[in-house]
Structures are given as C-alpha cells and as structure tokens.
C-alpha cells in the first residue's frame with residue numbers, strides 16, 4: 001500500500017444520528033428523533049468493482065460524488081429527495097465530520113428497481129449483444145461495435161436484490177409485477193427523460209453519458225414518484241470523453257472514461273474471482289489516476305469554461 005495515499009475516510013458515530021445501513025460505498029443514517037423523516041446519505045471514499053469493495057479508497061471520492069450528485073439534482077427538472085434546507089448555511093443539520101460528502105434527504109419508500117438507461121453499447125450489454133444481438137433481451141441492429149451509440153437510449157431495469165445478493169436484469173413486464181403498471185411506466189418514462197436531459201447537458205461540455213442507473217421512491221406524504229439515491233455520478237454512470245470517442249480507433253481510445261472503468265480494467269487484468277480469493281490491493285498509480293479522472297469530470301461538467 002502506498003505510503004503517501006491518505007487513508008480513506010471512515011465514520012464512527014454521528015451526533016444525532018444512528019447508522020442504519022452500510023452499502024459497499026455509502027452509509028445511511030437516520031435521526032435519533034423518530035418523528036424526523038429525513039435520512040443522511042454519507043458517501044465514503046470506498047470504491048467497489050464487480051460487487052467487491054476494494055482497498056484502498058480513492059481520496060476525495062466521497063466528496064466529489066456528493067458534489068456531482070447535488071449539481072445534477074439542480075440541473076434536472078424532476079422531483080428529488082433533497083430536503084429543502086439541505087444546504088442553507090447555518091441551518092444545516094449535517095454533522096461537520098461528514099460535511100461535503102453527505103446529503104440530507106427525505107426518507108422515501110424505495111422501489112426495488114435499478115432504473116438503468118443505456119445510450120451506448122458496452123460492458124455487459126456488449127457481451128450479450130455479441131452472443132444474441134440483444135441487450136437485456138431487447139433486439140438491436142446488426143453490426144454494432146463495442147462503444148457504439150445505440151439508435152436510441154434503451155431502458156433496461158434490474159431488480160434490486162436484498163443486501164448481499166446480485167441484482168438481476170428484468171424486463172418491463174416484471175417491473176409491472178413489482179410496482180404496478182402506473183409506477184412501472186412512470187419509472188421508465190422518467191428514466192429516459194432524465195437521461196435525455198443529462199446527455200444533452202454533458203454533450204455540451206464535451207462529455208458522453210454512455211449509461212447510468214437511477215433509483216426512485218414514493219414520497220411518504222404525497223405519493224409522488226421521486227428521484228433518490230446518488231444521481232449521474234461516476235459510480236452510477238459511464239462517462240467518456242467525446243473528443244476521444246469520435247477520433248479514437250480502438251475501444252480503449254474511444255472509451256476514455258471519467259469513471260471507475262480504470263479500476264475495473266485493472267482488476268479484470270490482475271484478478272480472477274474464484275469466489276474465495278479476495279481482490280488485490282489497488283496500486284497507487286491506479287488510485288491516483290482514478291482520483292484525477294473523477295476530479296476532471298466534475299470540472300468539465302460543472303466548470304465555467306463550458
């Protein structure tokens with residue numbers, strides 16, 4: 001482990017909150033006061049790939065991802081889970097030790113669906129396409145290459161499996177069985193709509209949004225379907241450099257990513273998941289390159305230069 005890489009952030013107790021859940025990357029806290037229907041979502045510097053948490057963390061990642069999420073919530077014209085005063089100076093209820101990488105949100109009744117939208121062909125989609133010319137069962141035209149733009153963005157939902165289990169791709173009909181026809185259609189339409197809005201914004205800044213994943217929940221008071229979780233971060237999305245994509249000739253050149261693909265690629269080349277052997281420690285060079293790319297994405301998207 002490199003000596004000069006700061007240790008990833010960890011959270012012990014937060015005053016006024018109880019930790020209720022720890023995912024691979026984020027921790028959820030609820031206020032001690034049971035009448036308070038908010039939640040604190042704290043992003044750590046932990047990084048995961050192929051469903052494994054890796055060591056060490058990426059310094060600054062939690063803060064970068066939170067900043068990016070908050071920025072996107074602001075750009076998008078859809079109801080979201082942020083509480084109105086989540087960043088009003090002085091009234092912030094976010095504990096100092098996690099400020100910058102925490103979001104105070106409304107506690108929603110989450111739908112157990114990962115709303116995936118893909119605008120480009122790559123990753124598991126590319127694998128399936130090569131075998132059957134489909135992605136999540138949806139037929140596609142012949143002759144597409146890894147990294148190609150799809151004729152139009154497609155909605156490929158997954159069932160959000162309980163903790164520890166793998167999410168499972170499902171078709172639209174199965175989402176109807178899970179949440180009913182009205183909500184299922186709403187999730188699909190909102191996901192495609194947000195993807196269109198976000199791709200447009202990103203493209204204006206020389207960035208391709210290749211694919212992403214949203215989560216929604218029902219507002220407990222109004223029932224309104226509300227955008228939740230993190231949005232359009234480099235953990236939940238694939239982002240590529242538009243210039244490199246249009247001039248590159250190899251898949252590696254075309255998909256110059258601003259996301260954790262660097263980590264995925266390194267891990268794929270250096271580790272075989274046999275179900276027993278834990279993933280190796282990330283080399284400092286990979287950690288630094290990933291941190292740099294995450295920061296670059298934030299600057300590209302949110303910077304004034306655009």
Ligand code: ATP
Pocket residue numbers: 022023024025026027028039041081105106107108109110215217228229230
């Ligand atoms: P993984 O480690 O595979 O990502 P995970 O998705 O369960 O697992 P996290 O993403 O770290 O773990 O944790 C975030 C959790 O918070 C998710 O389960 C998500 O559904 C939930 N969540 C996000 N926003 C809200 C909200 N407003 N109300 C209730 N739950 C929420």
Ligand code: MG
Pocket residue numbers: 023
């Ligand atoms: Mg998650």
